[in-house]
Amino acid sequence: MSAQTVLYDVQGPKARRRVLIYSVIGGLFVLALLAVALRRLQANGQFEPDLWRPFVDDPRVARRLLVGLQGTLRAAGIALGLAVVLGIVLAFGRLSQRFFLRLPAVAVIEFFRATPLLLLILGFFLAWPIVVGQRLEPLYALVLGLTLYNGAVIAEIVRAGIQSLPKGQSEAALAMGMRRGQVLRIILLPQALRVMLPSLISQLVVLLKDTSLGFVIVYPELLRIGGFVAQNLRNPIQTYTVIAIIYIVINFALGRLAAWVEGRQRSKTSGDPATAVPKAMEGQTAPGAAA
């Protein structure tokens, strides 16, 4: 918000009048755009109450969407747990001094970060029956893909978190005679986890959105179930709008939670360098954030 007070002066009477004029013009422009879109939607009969009503007064529709939401949350929950574990393992590998641990970890992280998630999910789903000779449950294909991709992203978050800690932490631990593995596990990781909690919550938003890719392999998550509902009711726009709203509410709340945790860490322990969220980490979350 600081930028706003910096980019323009505190307004005097003339500037305030000008801003008011621009506000009216800008506001009218935005409203006009919306009005045109809404008018056309109405002209095409998209506001017929029959298209919207089932979401309110048909309990079967609500129940089906709830089943879909359950599917979404189940896939996201399992994948998150596995991805955090994988991410920590990969981060340890990448921070290792032994090249035969470091190189594979780097290769795995870079490969799964650069491959489209949909390719992974679809790949597991298509390849498994041919290679293993057995059908792979859509849930497992989805969770496998999500875990590998998010594990790679979380590995980078963990690494940034560990590297952001003051050097004295590991030096003191090493001076006490701890092995490097012990230092990582007992001294650095617990502190890093605290630093990276906001980034982790932001990554959860990405993960939650990505579960919607499960619709491609007919895993019954929110979007897939929504597709069935839209087919039944013949109201794709209305159904997908409702689904978008569900996602937005959940993700907006998670985003707020991340901001709150970050703010609390900053204010509560300011002066403790371990909790100052490093610049590098904000960059780290970006690739995932946009995925």
Next chain:
Amino acid sequence: MNTVIDNLDVYAAGFRTTVSLALLAAVGALVLGTLIAAMRVSPVPPLRWAATTYVEVVRNTPLTVVFFLVVFGLPQVDIGTDTTRLPFFRFAVIALTVYTAAFVAEAVRSGINSVPAGQAEASRSVGMTFGQTLRLVVLPQAFANIVPPLASVFIALLKNTSIAAVFGVAEALQRTQFLVNRFGNEVLWLLAGTAFGYVVLALTASALFRLLERAVTPVSR
């Protein structure tokens, strides 16, 4: 392995579509995202509200849902009803642009915030308006600062183009699926070929962005 080599032309055609999807959407998202970022820091409240709402809504919606809303929604507001040429390609570009613009806007806004306050204050004191300050002084410096985050956004966009496969755009992933259906036994090689293509593209893009970053970083730093 041989199947991959025999079908290199299919891969090439697929990745050509992938790259053109990504480039078109990148240009669109850069323009739209910068505009939204400018609205977000402007002194005009309604524009600020509209921009903030856009970013919050789009960022929290899965790209797949954005695709569905574009594909089903645009014809209902009488856009793209003519089925002249590659309508799905166009829908895909629009969906990717709309989605990516929100992330570009966030990156640009953080860039604007990173420009020292003295820059804007100095331009105001020589009598520049808000628009001039932003356009001539703040944004050029902001862009120099945000090459790395923008690179992440655009590489994510490159990977996101694969979702267009579901909507009938014959890009790399869709053509891979076509090959898998035809040469089932070679599925692992075929998938590896596609993954390899994406990794090469992503590495190329990030190398180009690193060059760009070096080119725009001021000497004084």
